[in-house]
Amino acid sequence: MKTAKKNAWTNAWLTVLKRDLLLALRRRSDIATTLFFFVIVSSLFPLGIGPEAAVLSSIAPGVLWVAALLAGMISLSRLFSADFTDGTLEQILLAPQPLALLVTAKILAHWLVCGLPVVLLAPLIGLQYALPNEALLVLVYSLLLGTPALSLIGAIGAALTLGVRGSGLLVALLVLPLYIPALIFGAGAVAASQHGMSAEAHLSLLAACSLLSLVLAPLATAAALRISVE
Amino acid sequence: MNINWFKYSSPQTFYPLAGKMIPWFTWLAVVLAMAGLYVSFAIAPTDFQQGEAYRIIFVHVPAAWMSMVIYIAMAGWAAVGLALNARLSAMMAQALAPTGAIFTLLALVTGSLWGKPMWGAWWVWDARLTSELILLFLYLGFMALQSSIDDPRRADRAGALLALVGVVNVPIIYFSVKWWNTLHQGSTINMGVAPKMAATMLLGMLLMALAFWVYTVAVALMRVRCIILERECSTDWVKELSTGGQA
Amino acid sequence: MQWASWSAFFNMGGYAFYVWFSFGLTALCVVWEVLALRKRSQQALRLSQLLAQN
Numbered sequence: 001m002k003t004a005k006k007n008a009w010t011n012a013w014l015t016v017l018k019r020d021l022l023l024a025l026r027r028r029s030d031i032a033t034t035l036f037f038f039v040i041v042s043s044l045f046p047l048g049i050g051p052e053a054a055v056l057s058s059i060a061p062g063v064l065w066v067a068a069l070l071a072g073m074i075s076l077s078r079l080f081s082a083d084f085t086d087g088t089l090e091q092i093l094l095a096p097q098p099l100a101l102l103v104t105a106k107i108l109a110h111w112l113v114c115g116l117p118v119v120l121l122a123p124l125i126g127l128q129y130a131l132p133n134e135a136l137l138v139l140v141y142s143l144l145l146g147t148p149a150l151s152l153i154g155a156i157g158a159a160l161t162l163g164v165r166g167s168g169l170l171v172a173l174l175v176l177p178l179y180i181p182a183l184i185f186g187a188g189a190v191a192a193s194q195h196g197m198s199a200e201a202h203l204s205l206l207a208a209c210s211l212l213s214l215v216l217a218p219l220a221t222a223a224a225l226r227i228s229v230e
Numbered sequence: 231m232n233i234n235w236f237k238y239s240s241p242q243t244f245y246p247l248a249g250k251m252i253p254w255f256t257w258l259a260v261v262l263a264m265a266g267l268y269v270s271f272a273i274a275p276t277d278f279q280q281g282e283a284y285r286i287i288f289v290h291v292p293a294a295w296m297s298m299v300i301y302i303a304m305a306g307w308a309a310v311g312l313a314l315n316a317r318l319s320a321m322m323a324q325a326l327a328p329t330g331a332i333f334t335l336l337a338l339v340t341g342s343l344w345g346k347p348m349w350g351a352w353w354v355w356d357a358r359l360t361s362e363l364i365l366l367f368l369y370l371g372f373m374a375l376q377s378s379i380d381d382p383r384r385a386d387r388a389g390a391l392l393a394l395v396g397v398v399n400v401p402i403i404y405f406s407v408k409w410w411n412t413l414h415q416g417s418t419i420n421m422g423v424a425p426k427m428a429a430t431m432l433l434g435m436l437l438m439a440l441a442f443w444v445y446t447v448a449v450a451l452m453r454v455r456c457i458i459l460e461r462e463c464s465t466d467w468v469k470e471l472s473t474g475g476q477a
Numbered sequence: 478m479q480w481a482s483w484s485a486f487f488n489m490g491g492y493a494f495y496v497w498f499s500f501g502l503t504a505l506c507v508v509w510e511v512l513a514l515r516k517r518s519q520q521a522l523r524l525s526q527l528l529a530q531n
Contacts, residue, residue: 156395160388164378173374174392177367178399181406188413205409209402220395227387271486272479282490286499293503332506340499347495445507452514459521469529472522 012097013105020109023082030078034114035121038071042125053130060129061139061190062183067125068118068143069150069179075114076154076171079106080225084162093229099222107155107218115147131194138193138203142186145203149182149210152217159224181209239318241458242467248451255448259441266437274430286344287431292439294337294358296446297365298400300330304372305397308390318454320386321461323393324376325453329446331369337362357411361404368396382461 083089157175161167189202270288277284311319379385480486489496
């Protein structure tokens with residue numbers, strides 16, 4: 001009995017994940033938009049500041065992290081809005097499986113589609129900023145540990161602003177202040193490795209942020225979805 | 231004496247009760263502010279390091295305290311509103327937010343007015359000022375979310391959830407900003423309460439903080455009355471109230 | 478009393494601008510908030526008065 005229930009949960013979770021990934025693959029331009037945004041934003045800074053390698057490498061951790069944060073944020077509105085308009089979201093809300101669990105599948109799909117490509121592309125942009133190899137590695141680690149927290153926290157904002165007028169800007173206002181710890185620890189990790197220090201403390205704190213949001217954010221997102229859809 | 235508290239949880243019965251409480255809190259706030267100003271300007275001695283400019287802390291520190299207290303109170307009302315499905319609690323949370331935002335803004339402006347003569351710069355990325363700035367963003371987000379949702383029930387509950395998410399995040403944000411600050415500034419500029427403060431200075435600050443506190447209660451009650459009137463403007467009791475002339 | 482004269486009091490040891498701006502702004506915010514709320518409640522009452530007449 002218990003295993004049957006567990007199987008049903010896993011099945012439902014996998015179904016939601018597969019469906020979201022399939023939809024994303026069918027609309028590949030969405031993935032491209034997020035990536036292009038990340039590349040463009042991070043390429044604007046050298047144009048505004050000048051090509052001096054020393055200056056660029058000192059601002060690189062912050063700039064790349066802020067660019068990744070903004071890229072993750074602009075894609076948030078897609079997380080639930082399509083499902084909201086075509087009625088799928090109501091079906092998910094009515095499903096017998098716990099909503100918070102199904103929400104994690106949607107967030108994971110969002111991260112795989114919008115977060116992971118940015119993480120993989122970041123070292124290339126880092127090269128443009130004259131980051132040394134070691135710092136590039138830490139940059140990838142920090143983004144890998146930190147971007148899940150961004151997707152998780154962002155999901156709360158996306159759920160709260162579902163179907164609200166001007167939701168794109170509103171999401172920014174709600175979510176960006178909550179991203180600050182991830183930004184501080186993530187950019188701090190890269191900066192620490194640049195200065196020849198260990199980035200371990202920063203990375204552990206970043207992982208702690210991600211774990212904490214993994215526990216709390218799905219619950220808050222589920223509650224927010226019920227408030228928004230009811 | 232056995233007071234039926236639930237009786238006052240309906241907006242209709244709370245409206246006149248709040249009306250009766252407002253004058254008391256207003257006058258208490260005036261008296262406390264007078265006493266606080268007297269202590270801060272007439273009794274508290276000149277600081278031997280900062281001269282007279284330190285007197286800014288008599289508004290800066292209480293405003294900063296209140297900005298945090300109000301956020302916690304707001305989240306508390308929001309939690310009660312969500313848990314008990316009480317309309318009035320959600321209205322209280324909504325009524326507190328603008329006052330909290332004003333105190334946060336005041337803490338920021340007075341902090342930079344103090345920073346200019348002390349550090350020679352209007353803005354210093356010190357841990358307290360930065361956290362206060364982020365707190366302002368949190369208040370603005372809460373107010374923006376509530377004002378952009380038309381359905382008041384949904385606005386109440388969405389705002390309440392956001393306030394709770396915010397209150398969980400505030401300690402984390404504060405810790406991260408402190409961490410960031412200690413890494414990036416070798417010399418720690420300690421803003422705020424000097425370790426050795428004259429007792430009269432502390433008294434002035436406490437009196438001002440109490441005055442702000444009582445003022446907040448008075449203003450929140452005024453605003454909650456406005457919100458009740460606006461939400462219930464088509465109900466019979468409000469129509470009777472507005473035409474009967476006994477506001 | 479801390480002050481030799483009223484002008485010394487207003488001068489605030491040379492920090493008059495910073496000190497009085499801080500306190501003035503706080504007072505301004507308080508007065509504005511109270512007046513704005515009074516106006517808001519009058520408007521709400523007028524609205525329900527209109528609703529009652531119709």
